[in-house]
Amino acid sequence: MIYIIYDLEFTVVRKQQHLAEIIEIGAVKVAEVNGSLQIADKFQTFVRPSGNPVLTRHTTEFTGIRQEDMAGAPDFREAVELWTQWIGNEDYYLCAWGSDDKYQLIRHCREVKLDPDWIKNHNNLQRQYSKKAGGEVYQQIGLKRALEMEGIAFEGSHHRALDDAYNTALVFVKRFEDFELQTNAPEDDYTYSSEVVYSSGEEEASSPFQALAKLLRPDAS
Template sequence: MQYIIYDLEFTVQRKQHQIAEIIEIGAVRVKETDGTAAIVDTFQTFVKPTKQPTLTPSTVSFTGIKQEDVVGAPQFREAVKAFTEWIGEEDYYLCSWGPDDKMQLLRQTRELQMELDWIRNHNNLQSQYSRMINPEVYKQVGLKRALEIEEIVLQGQQHRALDDAYNTAQVFVKRYSAFTLEKNLASEELLYSTELVYSEGEASHNPFGALAKLLDTGTSS
């Protein structure tokens, strides 16, 4: 069994009717040997957005991803193909920090009528870790704070897919024996939002609502 710990970067959307698009996929492969987990490989690709091909200044500022990074990148379907080929044939757990990445994957995959079978054994590491740290009263722990708690040095920069995936993997490796991962199939799960965007009015777990509100300095028409 392998552990695929991944992260996505999306376009930042300021308006509620706009839909975010994935513009970067980053992932880390973790394998276990004799009860010890270790990072053994990495994957990264930019993804060319199609609904709004030109990145907004807000997206560039927040992620550091530039127009030239995505203009020649594969579109979502081809990027997922490369990602799943990298994952390979060995069974795996698919893990992210928080729920948003899975929801975005499902939204775009369903929109393009792509197969969902590869989105399986998905686990939210943030939820489990937060309960480890605060077993009596649940309090969501951010990735940066988790690194501080574990005394792990932040690698790279925040809001870049491979760097965030790598830092998430560091926390997972450090606490490997404490995580209990479950098996599941996304294709069998019914209750997922298909309107995940970085905008005001989003669900409380979305960390970018405040950012969108801050950026939206115009007045309503």
């Protein structure tokens, strides 16, 4: 069994009628090497947005991703094919810091009529870590805070998919025994058969989707 720790970056939208699009996928593969868990490989690809192909100034300022990075980038379907080829045929858990990335993956798969069966054994590391490390009263812990609590220095740039995935993996490896990973399928999640809402965690409080997410999902705060 291997562990795929991933992160997505999105376009920044300011109008409620628009939905964010995935513009970068970053992932690391955690595997047992010589008796211990280690980061064994890395994956990164930009993703060409189809709805709004020209990146806004807000998107570039927030993520550091530039319009020239989109030149030659695969579309979402092609990016998923590259990603799943990199994952390989071994059984895996798919893990992210938070719930938003899974919702967006399912939504994008629907839009391009791509079977989401590969979004399996998905685990929200943020929720599990927050329950274990957050004390008696549950409070959602952001990745930046989790790294500080673990004494791990952030490596790379914030809001870049591979860097965020890599740093999430550092927390995952250090606190591996505290995570209780679940096996599941996309259809096991309510978002599979309902509207997908992009909600943000504590580090994304300015997201235009946050207020809507709190209305529809009380646990999103």
